Amino acid sequence: MGRVALVTGGSRGIGAAISKALQADGCTVAATYAGNDEKAAAFTAETGIKTYKWNVGDYEACKAGIAQVVADLGPIQILVNNAGITRDAPFHKMTPEHWKEVIDTNLSGVFNMTHNVWGGMREAKFGRVVTISSINGQKGQFAQANYAASKAGDIGFTKALALEGARAGITVNIVAPGYINTEMMSTIPEKVMNEVILPQIPVGRLGEADEIARCVAFLASDDAGFITGSTVSANGGQYLA
Numbered sequence: 001m002g003r004v005a006l007v008t009g010g011s012r013g014i015g016a017a018i019s020k021a022l023q024a025d026g027c028t029v030a031a032t033y034a035g036n037d038e039k040a041a042a043f044t045a046e047t048g049i050k051t052y053k054w055n056v057g058d059y060e061a062c063k064a065g066i067a068q069v070v071a072d073l074g075p076i077q078i079l080v081n082n083a084g085i086t087r088d089a090p091f092h093k094m095t096p097e098h099w100k101e102v103i104d105t106n107l108s109g110v111f112n113m114t115h116n117v118w119g120g121m122r123e124a125k126f127g128r129v130v131t132i133s134s135i136n137g138q139k140g141q142f143a144q145a146n147y148a149a150s151k152a153g154d155i156g157f158t159k160a161l162a163l164e165g166a167r168a169g170i171t172v173n174i175v176a177p178g179y180i181n182t183e184m185m186s187t188i189p190e191k192v193m194n195e196v197i198l199p200q201i202p203v204g205r206l207g208e209a210d211e212i213a214r215c216v217a218f219l220a221s222d223d224a225g226f227i228t229g230s231t232v233s234a235n236g237g238q239y240l241a
């Protein structure tokens with residue numbers, strides 16, 4: 001049996017592609033999801049990957065959920081913090097709720113999950129933590145003060161933790177996708193997509209979820225043992241960090 005990998009938001013979109021890529025690499029994968037029972041059940045039926053429902057923004061739920069995954073599958077060696085949401089609005093229309101929901105999921109969720117696997121990884125003297133940030137955490141984005149702040153925060157978190165994990169055999173890295181062809185794009189008005197976003201992508205297309213999953217699978221592999229604290233940008237040349 002391969003390593004145990006836990007992927008948050010792992011039953012849909014980029015997360016589903018990551019779960020499948022890690023499974024293809026021989027891992028035993030568990031995927032968390034927040035709400036969509038139907039999609040999660042279909043994903044398990046299709047892949048055999050176990051799904052678990054909890055809110056990554058809730059520390060105690062993460063603690064209990066992770067304990068359950070460990071009881072079912074064994075200690076977690078690979079954590080992929082993929083769960084993320086948008087609540088886009090120009091800042092003058094952004095509400096405290098828009099701010100809090102995004103920070104709770106995209107930034108505090110990364111703390112809540114990582115904190116609850118960190119002790120086990122330190123004991124095992126091995127671990128891989130990969131967090132999905134975003135091009136918009138690197139460059140900023142109109143109508144995303146909340147999202148950009150959360151995703152930039154993930155990068156700072158990762159750099160700090162990489163220093164702490166280094167001597168314990170734990171690597172901590174970021175993948176920063178550009179605009180990827182998933183459901184998240186459906187919140188962007190067609191006019192904005194065609195007239196503002198697509199013309200800014202030098203390769204002339206959206207990315208595919210598999211293209212992000214392959215970056216994550218590499219960072220999670222033994223081959224990537226000397227890479228830590230890094231940000232891998234996969235954005236079709238839209239932003240050269």
Ligand code: CAA
Pocket residue numbers: 086088089090093133134135136141142143144147177178179180184185187188189192196
């Ligand atoms: N860049 C530049 N201008 C933008 C823009 C963008 N990305 N998005 C919207 N605008 C402009 C619109 O064209 C419009 O301009 P005009 O008034 O000249 O027509 C104006 O902003 C809209 O202003 P409103 O006050 O009317 O905005 P609204 O309250 O109706 O909100 C919106 C609309 C929520 C901003 C909506 O346009 C939207 O969702 N835009 C997309 C924002 C975006 O790019 N988000 C990234 C999502 S992808 C992602 O998050 C994944 C990832 O990691 C890459």
